[in-house]
Amino acid sequence: MFVERAYIRPENRTQEWPFTIPAVDRLATDGLEFNAPVTMIVGDNGSGKSTIVEAIAEGFQLDSRGGRASRPPRSETVLTALGEVIELETTPRGARMLRGPRLQKKGFFLRAETAFEMTENLGGVPGYWDENTAEMSHGEGFLAVFRAMFQEPGFYVLDEPESALSFTSCLHLVALMDELAESGSQVVCATHSPILASLPDADIIEVDEHGMQRTPWEELQLVTHWRRYLEEPASYLRHLLD
Template identity: 40%
Template sequence: MNAADDWLYDSRAIRRVSAYSDAEIDHRSWPASIPAIAQVLRDGLEPASGVTFLVGENGSGKSTLLEGIATAYGLPPEGGSNQGSHSTRPTESPLGDWLRIERSPTAPRWGFFLRAETMHGYYSYLEALPNSPDQHLHSLSHGESFNELLENKLNHPRYVTGLACLDEPEAALSFASTLNWMVGLREMVERGTQVICATHSPILASLPGARILELGEWGIREADWSDLQIVQHWRSYLDSPERYLRHLFAPE
């Protein structure tokens, strides 16, 4: 087989993300004005075949980028699989319309978008479906329902390969559940699922073998786990919380 034809047999759900050449983009306005988004629109992005973590401060563009990739892939912007069409109040940016998903003809098409802030509406959608096996999700705690999604949607054996877009799943998870999710993510990758995850969790981001992209005023840069700002901040705080609290609650 010619090396130039390798892309035809690329097993990744997404090989590359880039902007359409004819996309009408106002680079002075949101979201194109966010440095990380501007970099993707200019240079494109190649997610890892396994797990790619997007980390950074609030407003750095993590969730906006993930949402844009998910909707460009064909996933519902409020969460769920590409086999659903759940929508209540559209709030997504136009980024998904600007992005082109590059993949091989043999790449898997299944995908799932877990968006922490809209899962309540997604559960209501599932509850209303006749004969749905997921009508019980509202009866579970926040964390229990996320663990159920991991077991029965994201990491179910029938979903052999595809794409999982995860937007801050740690919002619902305890320490023990976060560790369980790391096991689940590794199992998903071993079966061929490609994962892109926006997170504030230094625990999730420590997953062995994952690619970490740190977003900020510089745009996007690849980073080692130990060099991440979230890791350094958590280490400093847990080592000496009084140093932070002294400044937070100092009398004016």
């Protein structure tokens, strides 16, 4: 583990966005403790999960646009509103990594919005991956990035990595995240995939209009809706198609 808790000092809390998001408001009130090597932050679009994981990445000095911990942020990158005020309580291991030379920092932030650009432009670039991911499908390119970038123990932040992945590819990513946890890494992942959230022993944080709370996988709204939909699609579609 590298990070034990994320929090916001009371004097840095405002009444403006993103603190108007219930999950961010709960983060500002209670903080967020990390109790397992893999933390899944699960919620619907607009629930605040991506806002939170992006700020956590910034708190660990990862470029909010995505990339390796050992690379300096691009000159045009600015901190997000939450990233400017979030603070992380690190373990001694995490503190040593943050204090050390940037080249010794191990970790990666993958966000769906910029990952496609990375697969197009970083294949063959020293320090990234050898495959020409520009010639692969988006799903194949994502898996190549995961395999290349997630090899060393470090702090990994993922924002909806399932966006380009098929069912089978999601299973491969679950296996890779399990390997990362076993190797001594820490993973924080925002997702609305019931497959990724099913990783055994992951700590699941559900974010919704009520804030955020720890929820067993089988009780997630996400899982409940998918089960009902697969059993009877018409019960959902008739409200949209009539």
